[in-house]
Structure formats: C-alpha cells, structure tokens
Amino acid sequence: SQTIHQWPATLVQPVGSPLSLECTVEGTSNPNLYWYRQAAGRGLQLLFYSVGIGQISSEVPQNLSASRPQDRQFILSSKKLLLSDSGFYLCAWNWGRESPLHFGNGTRLTVT
Amino acid sequence: SQKIEQNSEALNIQEGKTATLTCNYTNYSPAYLQWYRQDPGRGPVFLLLIRENEKEKRKERLKVTFDTTLKQSLFHITASQPADSATYLCAPLNTDKLIFGTGTRLQVFP
Numbered sequence: 001s002q003t004i005h006q007w008p009a010t011l012v013q014p015v016g017s018p019l020s021l022e023c024t025v026e027g028t029s030n031p032n033l034y035w036y037r038q039a040a041g042r043g044l045q046l047l048f049y050s051v052g053i054g055q056i057s058s059e060v061p062q063n064l065s066a067s068r069p070q071d072r073q074f075i076l077s078s079k080k081l082l083l084s085d086s087g088f089y090l091c092a093w094n095w096g097r098e099s100p101l102h103f104g105n106g107t108r109l110t111v112t
Numbered sequence: 113s114q115k116i117e118q119n120s121e122a123l124n125i126q127e128g129k130t131a132t133l134t135c136n137y138t139n140y141s142p143a144y145l146q147w148y149r150q151d152p153g154r155g156p157v158f159l160l161l162i163r164e165n166e167k168e169k170r171k172e173r174l175k176v177t178f179d180t181t182l183k184q185s186l187f188h189i190t191a192s193q194p195a196d197s198a199t200y201l202c203a204p205l206n207t208d209k210l211i212f213g214t215g216t217r218l219q220v221f222p
Contacts, residue, residue: 036212043116044156044201044212059209090155097208098144103155 002027006091006104013111019064019078021107023091026072031093033074034101035066038088050074051096086111114140114206118213125192126221133187133216135202142204145185147176150199150215159200160187192220 003026013019025031035047046059048066056066063082067075074091088108092101117136125131135145144163148156162169162178162185169176175188185204189196199217203210 041120041214043214046209046211049209092155097205098161100146100158100161101148101156101203101210102158106153106155108153 002093002102004091004093004102004104006107008107009105010108011110013081013109015083015111016080019076019081019085019109021076021089021091021109023074023076023104024072025093028093028095029071031072032096032099033068034092034094035074035076036090036092036103038090038106040087044090048076081111083111085109114138114211116202116204116211116213118200118202118216120214120216122217122219124219124221127193129192131189131192131196131218131220133200133202133218135185135187135204135213137183137204140204140206141180141183142206145176145178145202145204146210147174147185147187148201148203148212150201156201156212189218192218194220194222196220 006023032051034049036044038044050056050068053068064078088106090106091104094101115138146161147159150156160176162176164180173190177186197220199215201212201215203212
C-alpha cells in the first residue's frame with residue numbers, strides 16, 4: 001500500500017532563516033505531488049504541484065520554491081522566511097485527474 | 113474569479129440526527145467535486161467524489177448531491193455519531209486542480 005511521509009511535524013524558525021520541508025511517497029511510482037498551505041481559518045491553498053521529476057508548477061507568487069529531485073520526493077524551500085509564511089504545510093499525492101488526494105500529516109511552521 | 117463557499121460557522125447536532133453541510137461555488141463549472149474530512153492537526157482524508165453528470169452518490173452513512181444548476185453540493189451524514197465530529201472540506205475541480213473550500217466544522221453531541 002502507499003504511504004506518504006512528511007517531516008518535521010512542527011518547526012519554529014526565525015524570520016529571515018531558510019526552510020526545507022521534505023515529503024516522500026512509498027508504494028507507488030510517477031505520482032503527482034502537491035504542496036498546500038493552510039493558514040488559520042482559511043482554506044487549503046495550493047502552492048506547487050509536480051507531474052514528474054524536475055517539473056514544477058507554481059500557483060501562488062511567493063518567496064517559496066519547490067523541487068522534485070526524485071520520483072517520489074518533493075521538497076519545499078525558502079531562502080528567507082517571512083512572518084506570513086507561518087501555517088500548516090501539507091504534502092499530497094495522487095495519480096491524476098479524478099484521483100483522490102492523499103495527504104501527509106503536515107508540518108506546523110511558526111515563523112517568529 | 114472562482115469562489116467556493118462553505119458555512120464558516122460550526123454545525124452542532126445531536127447524535128443520531130442527520131447532518132447536512134453545504135458547498136456553493138461560483139464562476140466556474142467543475143467536472144467533479146470531492147469531499148474530505150479533516151481532524152485537528154491532521155491532513156484531510158478523502159471521502160467521496162461526485163461527477164457533474166451524477167445527481168447523488170452514497171457511501172455507507174454518507175450521501176453527496178451535486179446540483180450544477182444551483183452550483184451547489186450537499187453533504188449528508190445520517191445517524192451521526194460523536195466520532196463524525198471533524199471539519200469537512202469540499203473541493204470542486206478547477207481545470208486540472210482541486211480548489212478547496214475553508215470547510216465546515218461539525219460537532220456531534222451525545
């Protein structure tokens with residue numbers, strides 16, 4: 001069966017510091033991969049998605065970036081965090097159109 | 113711009129009753145819509161998918177309707193239980209991506 005791992009679970013970082021969140025999927029190949037952010041009281045905002053290695057689509061202009069160095073690995077990064085980057089970051093995968101999204105357990109990021 | 117609206121106020125119901133949650137969308141016509149459940153501090157979990165040519169979909173105690181004329185989906189939980197307490201998110205498809213609503217928190221009291 002497929003599993004998705006996301007780490008760390010919680011993270012407190014000062015403003016201006018770098019960020020790296022990692023997500024890996026096991027038990028499948030060629031998944032579509034997604035990064036979402038959920039701010040308090042707001043819906044899930046799609047940040048990036050990838051349909052293959054090295055293929056990244058950005059949905060929202062921001063100081064975040066994403067990379068997919070391997071088929072089942074998706075990384076969310078920032079060179080300098082802002083206070084507004086605080087939130088609940090969720091990685092997800094699916095097999096494409098009409099396929100349900102499978103989410104990881106998320107990373108709670110607090111930028112201080 | 114495309115907009116998805118779910119009741120931001122929590123829905124409080126008594127155990128055994130039917131819970132009905134509403135999802136309204138504007139300015140686009142999704143080919144399908146998905147519903148998810150999210151518990152505090154966890155990622156959402158997929159529940160049901162309903163296509164634009166389907167009026168209703170059922171799964172155990174869950175029922176989803178999709179009215180493309182009203183641009184609305186209703187999510188029903190019959191014989192609700194305290195374990196059904198969670199936030200429920202609707203996600204209509206927008207081109208090739210799911211766009212999520214803010215969710216409605218359901219609280220079922222014994």
